[in-house]
Amino acid sequence: xxxxxxxxxxxxxxxxxxxxxxxxxxxxxxxxxxxxxxxxxxxxxxxxxxxxxxxxxxxxxxxxxxxxxxxxxxxxxxxxxxxxxxxxxxxxxxxxxxxxxxxxxxxxxxxxxxxxxxxxxxxxxxxxxxxxxxxxxxxxxxxxxxxxxxxxxxxxxxxxxxxxxxxxxxxxxxxxxxxxxxxxxxxxxxxxxxxxxxxxxxxxxxxxxxxxxxxxxxxxxxxxxxxxxxxxxxxxxxxxxxxxxxxxxxxxxxxxxxxxxxxxxxxxxxxxxxxxxxxxxxxxxxxxxxxxxxxxxxxxxxxxxxxxxxxxxxxxxxxxxxxxxxxxxxxxxxxxxxxxxxxxxxxxxxxxxxxxxxxxxxxxxxxxxxxxxxxxxxxxxxxxxxxxxxxxxxxxxxxxxxxxxxxxxxxxxxxxxxxxxxxxxxxxxxxxxxxxxxxxxxxxxxxxxxxxxxxxxxxxxxxxxxxxxxxxxxxxxxxxxxxxxxxxxxxxxxxxxxxxxxxxxxxxxxxxxxxxxxxxxxxxxxxxxxxxxxxxxxxxxxxxxxxxxxxxxxxxxxxxxxxxxxxxxxxxxxxxxxxxxxxxxxxxxxxxxxxxxxxxxxxxxxxxxxxxxxxxxxxxxxxxxxxxxxxxxxxxxxxxxxxxxxxxxxxxxxxxxxxxxxxxxxxxxxxxxxxxxxxxxxxxxxxxxxxxxxxxxxxxxxxxxxxxxxxxxxxxxxxxxxxxxxxxxxxxxxxxxxxxxxxxxxxxxxxxxxxxxxxxxx
Amino acid sequence: xxxxxxxxxxxxxxxxxxxxxxxxxxxxxxxxxxxxxxxxxxxxxxxxxxxxxxxxxxxxxxxxxxxxxxxxxxxxxxxxxxxxx
Numbered sequence: 042x043x044x045x046x047x048x049x050x051x052x053x054x055x056x057x058x059x060x061x062x063x064x065x066x067x068x069x070x071x072x073x074x075x076x077x078x079x080x081x082x083x084x085x086x087x088x089x090x091x092x093x094x095x096x097x098x099x100x101x102x103x104x105x106x107x108x109x110x111x112x113x114x115x116x117x118x119x120x121x122x123x124x125x126x127x128x129x130x131x132x133x134x135x136x137x138x139x140x141x142x143x144x145x146x147x148x149x150x151x152x153x154x155x156x157x158x159x160x161x162x163x164x165x166x167x168x169x170x171x172x173x174x175x176x177x178x179x180x181x182x183x184x185x186x187x188x189x190x191x192x193x194x195x196x197x198x199x200x201x202x203x204x205x206x207x208x209x210x211x212x213x214x215x216x217x218x219x220x221x222x223x224x225x226x227x228x229x230x231x232x233x234x235x236x237x238x239x240x241x242x243x244x245x246x247x248x249x250x251x252x253x254x255x256x257x258x259x260x261x262x263x264x265x266x267x268x269x270x271x272x273x274x275x276x277x278x279x280x281x282x283x284x285x286x287x288x289x290x291x292x293x294x295x296x297x298x299x300x301x302x303x304x305x306x307x308x309x310x311x312x313x314x315x316x317x318x319x320x321x322x323x324x325x326x327x328x329x330x331x332x333x334x335x336x337x338x339x340x341x342x343x344x345x346x347x348x349x350x351x352x353x354x355x356x357x358x359x360x361x362x363x364x365x366x367x368x369x370x371x372x373x374x375x376x377x378x379x380x381x382x383x384x385x386x387x388x389x390x391x392x393x394x395x396x397x398x399x400x401x402x403x404x405x406x407x408x409x410x411x412x413x414x415x416x417x418x419x420x421x422x423x424x425x426x427x428x429x430x431x432x433x434x435x436x437x438x439x440x441x442x443x444x445x446x447x448x449x450x451x452x453x454x455x456x457x458x459x460x461x462x463x464x465x466x467x468x469x470x471x472x473x474x475x476x477x478x479x480x481x482x483x484x485x486x487x488x489x490x491x492x493x494x495x496x497x498x499x500x501x502x503x504x505x506x507x508x509x510x511x512x513x514x515x516x517x518x519x520x521x522x523x524x525x526x527x528x529x530x531x532x533x534x535x536x537x538x539x540x541x542x543x544x545x546x547x548x549x550x551x552x553x554x555x556x557x558x559x560x561x562x563x564x565x566x567x568x569x570x571x572x573x574x575x576x577x578x579x580x581x582x583x584x585x586x587x588x589x590x591x592x593x594x595x596x597x598x599x600x601x602x603x604x605x606x607x608x609x610x611x612x613x614x615x616x617x618x619x620x621x622x623x624x625x626x627x628x629x630x631x632x633x634x635x636x637x638x639x640x641x642x643x644x645x646x647x648x649x650x651x652x653x654x655x656x657x658x659x660x661x662x663x664x665x666x667x668x669x670x671x672x673x674x675x676x677x678x679x680x681x682x683x684x685x686x687x688x689x690x691x692x693x694x695x696x697x698x699x700x701x702x703x704x705x706x707x708x709x710x711x712x713x714x715x716x717x718x719x720x721x722x723x724x725x726x727x728x729x730x731x732x733x734x735x736x737x738x739x740x741x742x743x744x745x746x747x748x749x750x751x752x753x754x755x756x757x758x759x760x761x762x763x764x765x766x767x768x769x770x771x772x773x774x775x776x777x778x779x780x781x782x783x784x785x786x787x788x789x790x791x792x793x794x795x796x797x798x799x800x801x802x803x
Numbered sequence: 804x805x806x807x808x809x810x811x812x813x814x815x816x817x818x819x820x821x822x823x824x825x826x827x828x829x830x831x832x833x834x835x836x837x838x839x840x841x842x843x844x845x846x847x848x849x850x851x852x853x854x855x856x857x858x859x860x861x862x863x864x865x866x867x868x869x870x871x872x873x874x875x876x877x878x879x880x881x882x883x884x885x886x887x888x
Contacts, residue, residue, distance in 0.1 A: 128850055135851055135880075208812045223879075225811050384879050387811075461810040461876035462855035500881050502862055567881060649861050749859065 047540075048579065048751040054536040054546045055752060058689045062531045062551055063303070072303040075259030075275030076334045083261065084113050084162040086316070086323050086333035087169035089176050090343060091151030091158050094187070094409040094717030095198060096180035098147060101159060105175040111168035114326035115176070116319065117159045118148045121289060136313070136412075140378035142289055144412050145318050151180065152200055152377035153409050154718045155342030157315075162323035162331045185717035189372045189406040190351050192218040200377065200407045220379030221405040223387050225460055233366025233398025237357025241434050245427040247766070247784045248710030249349035249374060252416050253701070253729050256305025257340045262320035263330035268292070270324075272299045274317050277307040277525055278564020282317050283556045289318045290325070300555040301525040308701070309415030310345040312566050341722035345414020346711060348373040348381045352427040354390075362441045364396045364450045367459075371403040371424055376412040381405045382420030385500070388460035389763075390424035392498040393469055393655060394432075394450045399459040409717055415566060417698060418499040418759035422705065422766050426784070429495035429767025434780065443494050443771070444477050447657070451496075468681030468745035469496060469655035475679035475741045476657045489664050490674065491776025496657045497763025501756035502567035503648030507560035508577040510538055510585060512640035516627025518544055520578070521554040523562030524570040528697075528758055529690025533571040534578050536686055537752065541582035543609025544626055560645050568756025571686055572651055577644030579751050584642030589629050592636045597621045650749025654757060656680035658699060658764035662772045666801050669792030671707055671773060673734070679741035683755030688742060695761045696738040702765020704730045708785050728787075805869050807833065810878040813852070816844040830854050831865040833875065853880040 047055070066072040103115040124138040142148070147156045159176050163169040184198040191197055197218060206213050208222035234240060260274040270292060276282050279299040287294045304311065316333040323331040335344065350373045357366040369390045375381035383403035390401050401424075436443040451469045458464055476482060476494065486492055511519040520538050522530060531551035539546045563569070586606040593604050593611040603617045611629075613621040626640075633640050661675040678695040685691040708728040712720045721727045746753030766784060774780050779794050795801040807823040814821045817840075827833040833854070838845035853862045855876040861867050862880050869875060 208815065210815055223811055385881060388879070461808060461878050462860065462874070463858040465858050500860065502881050504862060647864060649864055649867070650859060 050540050054539040055686050056684070056688065057536070059532055059536060059546050059687065061529070062535060063526065067303070074256050074305050075302045078261045078273040078302065079332065080261060080263060080330040083330040083332050084164060084323070084327055085166045085169050086160055086162045086320055086331045087166065087173055088157045088319065088339070089159040089161070089173040090339070091147065091154060091156040093151055093180055093182050094154045095183040095185035095200070096151045097183060098149065098151060098158060099179040099181055102177040103159060105177070106161060106172040109168065109172050109175060111164040112161060112172045113164065113329060114162040114323045115159060115172070116322045116326060118146050120322050121146055122291065123148070124288070136380045137378070138288060140412070141285065144378060145289065145315060153411050155339065155411060156377070157319070157343065160319045160323060162327045185409040186218070187408050187410060187713050187717060189349065189374045189408060192406050192408040193372065193404065200409065204379065204407065218407045219404050220375060220407055223384055223403040224401070225387055226400045227457070227459065228398030230366055230368060230398050230400045234357045236359065236365040238360040239435060239438055240355065240357045241431050241438070242353070242355035243427070243431055243782055244351065244353045245430065245782045247350050247423050247426065249346050249410065250705050250709040250711065251341055251346040251727065252306070252308040252310035253704070254306030254308060254310055257335040257337060258311070258316050258344055259334040260316040260320045261330060261332045262317065262324045264321055264325040266328070269296045270298070270321055272297070272317055272321065273302060274299065275302050275304050275311060277304070277311040277527065277566055279525065280523060280556050280562050281312065281564045282314055285314045286318050286321055290321055298555055298557045301553055304525050304527055307527055308417045309419060309566060312564050313345060313414050315344055337724065338722045341727065342719055343411055346411055347413050347416035347419065348375065348423065349711070350374065350423045352424055354427045354431045356431045356435060358435050358439065360439060362439055362446050362449050364394055366398040367391050367396050368400045369424060369427065371401070372406055373403065373420065373423070374410060374413065375405050375407050376410045377407060378412045379405055379407055381413055382415065384420065386420030386424040389421040389498055390428050391459040393452055393496045395452050395456045396450070396459065401459070417701065417762040421497065421499055421763045422702065425497050425763050426766035426770065429764065430770050430780070430782070433493070433771040433774065444473050447496055448473050465652065466745055466748060467653060467655055468743050471743045471745055472496070472655055472657040472679040472681060475743055476659050476677060479659065479677055479741070481659055481675055481677045481739065486661065489666060489776055490661060491772040491774065492659070492661050493768040493770065493772030493775055494657065494659050495764040495767030495771060496655060497760055498653060498655050499568065499760040499763060500653050501572065501651040502569045503573045503651045504563040504567070504569055505561055505647050506573040506577045507562055507643065507645045508534065508574055508581055509559060509643045510578065510581040510641055512585065512626055512630050512633070514630055514633070516548070516625070516630040518542060518549045520549055520551040521558055522551065522574055523554055523559040524565040524574060526553055527565050528694050529687050530565070530570045530574060532690060533686040534574050537575045537578045538582060541579055542585065542626060568654070568758040569648070569651065572750060572754050572756050573646070573648035575686060575752060575754060576648050576750060577646050580644035580646055581642035585640060588640060589626070592629060593624060596636065650747070652683055652747030652749060652755040654681050654755045654760040656760045656764055658768040660765070660768045660772050662769065662776060664773070664776045664791060666795055669788035669790070669795060671786060671791065673703055673736060675736055677739040677741065678761060679743055680757065680760055681743045681745050681755060682757045683747040683750065684744055684753035685742050686752065686754060691742060691757050692740040694758045695740045698761025699738045699765050700730050700735055702762045703735060703769065706766045706769035706784055706786060708787055710785050710787070804871060805873040805875050807875045807877065810876055813844065813847065813877055816847065817841045827869050829865070829869055830861065830867045833869060834865070851880045853878055
């Protein structure tokens with residue numbers, strides 16, 4: 042294992058807690074986020090949004106707005122060419138350009154409250170606001186539907202008359218709100234359940250939630266008279282922004298340059314475009330730069346939440362605890378356009394377990410909500426919450442320790458995953474063992490306190506990645522990456538570069554380059570950026586080392602086998618060592634011009650070999666029987682990182698995922714009125730956990746090396762949000778004796794359940 | 804010959820056949836042979852399909868080698884990059 046986790050180096054930086062290269066700028070306010078960019082002569086852009094959840098757009102009259110002094114441009118659906126149906130990856134989900142153009146600007150219909158119907162660029166925010174009020178949009182209001190199950194019913198309001206369910210044979214002859222039916226199956230379900238001594242079947246419901254990034258969407262765009270364009274924005278993938286904007290505005294990709302700002306959270310929600318194409322279209326029309334920033338209300342109403350869902354799970358086990366068969370039915374909201382995360386939800390549902398007979402069916406259902414975007418392990422927290430709740434119930438009914446039950450059925454190397462292939466080396470067992478060894482697991486609990494455990498899985502991905510390393514004149518190293526740094530990318534890549542080149546960490550300066558400075562990079566998502574980026578760094582460093590060895594051979598008149606690169610220097614071997622002295626990278630930098638020119642390497646790869654990551658979470662909570670409020674008392678995360686390049690950042694990912702999961706489990710939900718309008722579009726009413734709501738999240742770094750990565754790395758960013766929902770539901774059951782099957786387990790819901798059981802003394 | 808298994812809805816395009824024995828040496832060859840056998844599947848192979856070869860998932864890699872004794876699963880892509888440009 043040692044060799045695979047150091048790539049053969051006498052490791053010095055990887056695995057240490059270096060100072061964060063972006064830390065000082067962030068704590069001193071120097072870091073530039075999306076809304077911090079400005080250009081001379083810029084206009085302020087504002088979006089007019091639909092007040093209706095579902096309405097046909099009869100007409101749009103912009104004449105009064107255009108006549109308002111200070112208004113420089115107004116755009117509507119007429120300013121965007123329609124796009125053909127073509128599916129493309131959006132984060133870890135698929136989307137269709139036909140829908141993308143309709144999502145950034147409504148065409149035939151407004152499909153959710155907050156859907157953009159027009160946009161204005163003006164000399165001030167006040168003028169832009171007044172101009173929006175002068176735009177006359179005539180709507181024919183239509184009946185709406187929010188819930189996925191209701192949207193699937195015959196006679197439900199139909200969002201798209203050209204949407205026919207894919208995955209059903211024969212192809213339906215009538216359109217519906219069900220975009221897709223997905224199935225996976227292995228074994229013989231009926232025969233499997235016949236072997237079961239215990240069968241448990243439950244239905245669960247999860248509320249739609251938002252990624253809740255603190256920084257709102259923001260974009261600054263300028264289009265020159267020569268047709269070139271520049272965008273500065275808060276995004277998880279500026280190359281993707283470039284691609285989408287070029288496509289929607291009919292520009293050559295090479296003429297669009299996008300710079301990613303520092304990012305105040307994304308969690309999957311910044312893998313798509315909203316403001317960027319609008320700012321470009323306005324700038325093109327106004328011939329001036331245009332800046333647009335969403336309000337928090339707009340973020341909630343018009344940017345990527347994740348699905349609310351209904352999940353039915355049935356599991357069978359023998360009396361000694363062996364899982365023999367399992368089925369699940371998933372119905373996920375996609376929002377206004379097809380493309381919910383139900384596909385990964387289907388594939389992940391039973392992934393942590395070795396079960397011979399499995400059947401999972403999922404439905405992708407459109408409804409009058411914003412189109413969902415990726416949210417950290419998209420789809421997995423929902424389906425795995427339902428499964429982990431049933432697993433807990435099996436443990437209780439069979440009187441088996443819940444960790445032992447999971448251990449008995451855990452997926453291991455060689456286990457055939459429910460979605461098909463066999464797993465390579467994985468660390469689920471190790472995370473279960475790690476949790477069981479904690480003092481937390483055996484700590485005493487008092488009345489109204491409960492403890493819950495749950496495991497979780499996410500695939501992780503690699504993908505197209507390009508980085509560059511340049512040795513500067515003084516021997517320092519410039520590192521340019523092309524995936525926005527959301528959770529420690531710069532520190533992690535700089536550590537790998539330092540070890541590969543044998544230079545001190547503080548001599549490597551990592552930055553995120555714009556789209557003009559590197560080849561294509563897929564976005565930061567799928568827990569891929571440190572995994573893929575570090576592989577690309579190894580490639581770039583390899584080029585530098587080969588170049589320096591070649592230069593040394595020329596200078597020393599030696600053969601290639603007489604030199605080697607090690608510990609930051611090219612070293613003469615054998616007899617040559619008596620004549621020549623080792624040359625460090627700084628030595629070469631000083632004579633770079635005389636020995637061939639600038640020194641550098643570019644790693645261009647399509648990274649494969651991503652290793653899945655499993656985690657197990659343990660949580661204690663206390664329920665207040667008078668209010669129904671649950672307080673998290675203690676929380677431990679154990680997760681397989683493969684190899685933690687920067688342990689503090691990895692721990693931060695574990696902690697952040699756990700806290701987001703706590704919010705999803707206990708408080709967060711989109712609340713819609715009967716009119717289909719969102720009633721809690723602000724952080725005051727959409728209750729996310731804050732620091733004072735949660736204890737310190739304890740972490741255990743499990744490292745089962747990924748053999749496909751030179752350092753053994755696995756992605757770590759997404760798995761930590763998968764187990765919390767189930768772990769907290771299980772802790773609630775342990776505290777109250779009530780199995781909650783609907784999220785969030787908010788105080789009113791808990792209080793009602795306690796009262797129904799006669800447990801409330803208030 | 805490699806054992807090829809279709810996961811999920813792809814079998815709807817092969818008349819319900821989910822398993823094949825194919826003599827292929829790369830993902831590219833696999834896609835070509837499947838398309839020859841079932842023309843309707845071709846478009847889907849170019850669009851959103853990942854390949855797991857002996858347990859390792861490749862999201863987007865036509866040139867990945869396949870050995871004669873390999874077990875290959877075709878499954879939905881979790882994400883990819885090239886078609887987004």
